Amino acid sequence: MNVDTALQEALAAEHAAVYAYGVIGAMVTGARRETARQGFAAHRTRRDQIRTVIVRRGGKPIEADPVYALPHPVGDAASAIRLAAFVEERMVASYLELVAADDEGVRRFAALAMQDCVTRGYGWRPTVTGAFPGMPGAQGATSAGTPQGTAPAQSSSAPPPAADPSPVPSAAP
Amino acid sequence: MHHRALPRRTVLLGAVALAAAGCGSTPEAKAPPAPPDPEVTLLIDLVAGKTRLLDLYTAAQRAHTAFAERLRPFHARHAEHLKALTAELNRLAPEPSFPTPSPSPAVTAAPTPPVPAALGRALAMLRGEERKAAVTRLRHIGGVSPSLAQLLASIGACEAAHAVALPRSR
Known part of the structure; x- marks a missing residue:
């Protein structure tokens, strides 16, 4: 994929992640609230970094949408935690795309972001999902990194939306 | 990068064939062999x-059976990582023997450290090794093909997850 296109897509994903963390932060309390605050800050930082890179490359960074559709209803701490784990997982996949970009600096940035997201995601859902995070279809190959039952399994949580599993821009104006 | 590997090896094999056929006195055959493909060299190191x-x-x-x-x-x-890296290596360099040690061994050189008898310290050592491996991936993804970069980035992410997922003690 073209570097500029890949950067815009990563930026779009970070816009959605920042939005999602705003929702998550409102639903959790205590230590979770602090974790959410850190996640929010981390994604906002990456969003700004990508924006800067795009501008420096002569591009026009895409704007955030006012509202994003969430993959499942979020009305309590448990669903918010599920959303956070989901967001991190999606970001790992998103940054894996960016790793294919033909730019050494962009690749490193994306690979490091993958490691951050995977680590943060583990904080929300303590399960190692497969040997190849971010790779399509690689999830859950050997997911027994933790004792069974400590985290909601993907299958038992809310079913993902049929169309697009990522927090996508809503059609609303 | 991938497409360059095969022709270069073909040239090398051609030179070997020439030498075997008794034509080794030609200047071409005496020329030093083509340098190894850097991606192959890297993969040998990574494996x-x-x-x-x-x-x-x-x-x-073995040290901590419980x-x-x-x-x-x-x-x-x-x-699984080893399998994927080996498959990638075999794809790029199908011959079984590589006489080319890396000029700058990255991870290879470090000998396997002894496993501490105390469980907590053994786990700490594994955590440290995972972290080191994850950081090393970032150095390697620059000059390789997009698909190998993705494989290494994904492996690095798994290692980063391992570093936090490894239990601290019993």
Whole structure:
């Protein structure tokens, strides 16, 4: 994929992640609230970094949408935690795309972001999902990194939306 | 990068064939062999490093048998990494023998450290090795093909997850 296109897509994903963390932060309390605050800050930082890179490359960074559709209803701490784990997982996949970009600096940035997201995601859902995070279809190959039952399994949580599993821009104006 | 590897090897094999046929006195045949494909060289290093990490887990499982089962999924994921890296190496360089040691061994050089007798310290050592491996991936993804960069980035992310997922003690 073209570097500029890949950067815009990563930026779009970070816009959605920042939005999602705003929702998550409102639903959790205590230590979770602090974790959410850190996640929010981390994604906002990456969003700004990508924006800067795009501008420096002569591009026009895409704007955030006012509202994003969430993959499942979020009305309590448990669903918010599920959303956070989901967001991190999606970001790992998103940054894996960016790793294919033909730019050494962009690749490193994306690979490091993958490691951050995977680590943060583990904080929300303590399960190692497969040997190849971010790779399509690689999830859950050997997911027994933790004792069974400590985290909601993907299958038992809310079913993902049929169309697009990522927090996508809503059609609303 | 991938397409360059094969022709270069073909040239090398051609030179070998010439020498075998008794035509080794031509200047071309005496020319030094083509330098190894850097991606092949890197993969040889990565396979060696991953093998070492697997050995380390095996040694830790032997030293701490009561904990071996908890380490099994970590070992299994590293084994998957090794399989993927080996497949990539075999794809780029189908011949079994590589006489070309890396000029700057990255992960290979470090000998397998002994596993501490104390469980907590053994786990800390594994955590440190995972972290080191994850950081090393970032150095390697620059000059390789997009698909290898993605494989290494994904492996690095798994290692980063391991570093936080490894239990601290029993």
